[in-house]
Amino acid sequence: MSSELENMRQMHEDLETLQHLAAAALQSRVEPSTPHQRLKWIEPALQTARDAEQLAADLCAHASKKAAVLCSQYEQTLPRREDDALSSFYAQLRDLRDLHRSRPALASSSRDAALLQASYKAATFSGEECGGRYLDVLCHYQTYLNVSKQSVEYYQYVRDNISDFCSLAGGVRTSKAYERYLSELEKYLKDFARRAHPLEGTDEHMQRAHEEARKQIEKMLSEIAATYGTDEQLLEQLGGDALRERLVEVGLKCGGRPQERAKRLLKAAREMKYGRIALLERSVRFALDKVLAPERRATVANIQKRLGLSYAEIEAERRAMEAVADGVEEEVEQVESTLYNPKDVPLGWDGKPIPYWMYKLHGLNHEFKCEICGNGTYKGPRAFERHFTDSQHVQGLRRLGIGYSKAYMMITGIEDALKLEARMRLTEAQAQFDEDRDMEFEDAAGNVMNRKTYNDLLRQGLI
DSSP states (O other): OHHHHHHHHHHHHHHHHHHHHHHHHHHSSOOOSSHHHHHHHHHHHHHHHHHHHHHHHHHHHHHHHHHHHHHHHHHHTOOSSHHHHHHHHHHHHHHHHHHHHHOGGGGOTTHHHHHHTOOOOOOOOOTTTTTTTSOOOHHHHHHHHHHHOOOOOHHHIIIIITTOGGGSOHHHHTSHHHHHHHHHHHHHHHHHHHHHOTTSOHHHHHHHHHHHHHHHHHHHHHHHHHHOSSHHHHHHHHOHHHHHHHHHHTTOOOOSOHHHHHHHHHHHHHHTOOOHHHHHHHHHHHIIIIISHHHHHHHHHHHHHHTTOOHHHHHHHHHHHHHHHTTSSHHHHHHHTTOOOTTOOOBOTTSSBOOHHHHHHTTTTOEEEETTTTSEEEESHHHHHHGGGSHHHHHHHHHTTOOOOGGGTTOOOHHHHHHHHHHHHHHHHHHSOOHHHHOEEEOTTOOEEEHHHHHHHHHTTOO
């Protein structure tokens, strides 16, 4: 009985020690500046807290099983006389000494330090993730290209297309391949968030977002079911295009005639039926815009920076990152993070501001805005001229109903682009051949005139 009591007492002591160590590890340190340093001290503290949670669960289970047995055994062994009480005391003392003699680690003074330095499974990141600083969605980018049949750059995919599902065709968004793509992307984002933010409770946040998305879809379907009694009313009020959008939003097929779409949407609203794709899209968007928004912005900036680097510069940067991850240049990185850069000069491949004379030579101190690109800002004339052939600018023209042409180079205003489009259409219409205007006729006197004038004079008998 004494051994059982001592085991439970020792479990209580270990639990208190683990809780104390986890709290002390979190409160005694300052938030580091780099992701690697942050994870380096968060993960042991998190593992200690998890050990304490597991130990508490084991203690509760152990106590619930042994409490009744211990009480009955204790009642049976209660001493009836004073001599029996003394003998029982020394017997229990002897059992406790034997227990500590057989388990010396429990009484060791260095146990607290050993618990804090206990081994834990450190989070691993790929080279592209750079210790949890950037997202590595290159394989998902390749899948996106195959599924969407679109041609976009990796930079544009991470910045826009990865969460812009409305740019895809309705048939793509309801396909099985697209559902597998979203499922794999959501799985990766959840795993990355757990590794990069172990204390944020990623699973709880994603679960709440999942339930919120489910409620929004069910609310929209219930409103449709309550508002429209027949599919004819639904088609008359919304129209074919709006029906297609609603079906895509709930993850259902959007093809067929408008009457078939209306019937399909009304049936889904009455049966509260929606596809898994709708929930996956909302889950991915929540993870990218809320949970991993800083990492996404850093990834976009990193891709943009590396586009202008040579292979040697990329390798030098990679070696520098590895040195920082190994703890060799932690102090140097802290010093460089406070570099004096009052003019907001762009950073070079080494993480330091480029020379100011180079900054002015390339005209990076001048900013250009393009209204067609959503008021995007471009630094320097080179980047500004290059953006006219980028997919973002071309898509902006298409949204205005304008096809891409070199005539629209250096046009950044929406109104100017529409005026130029109207003028070019008028010029093109005037350039077309008109028989009444452009076909030439000659009378007996040798006078040359167009067809319309010739027919008028001929009818009047003047020629």
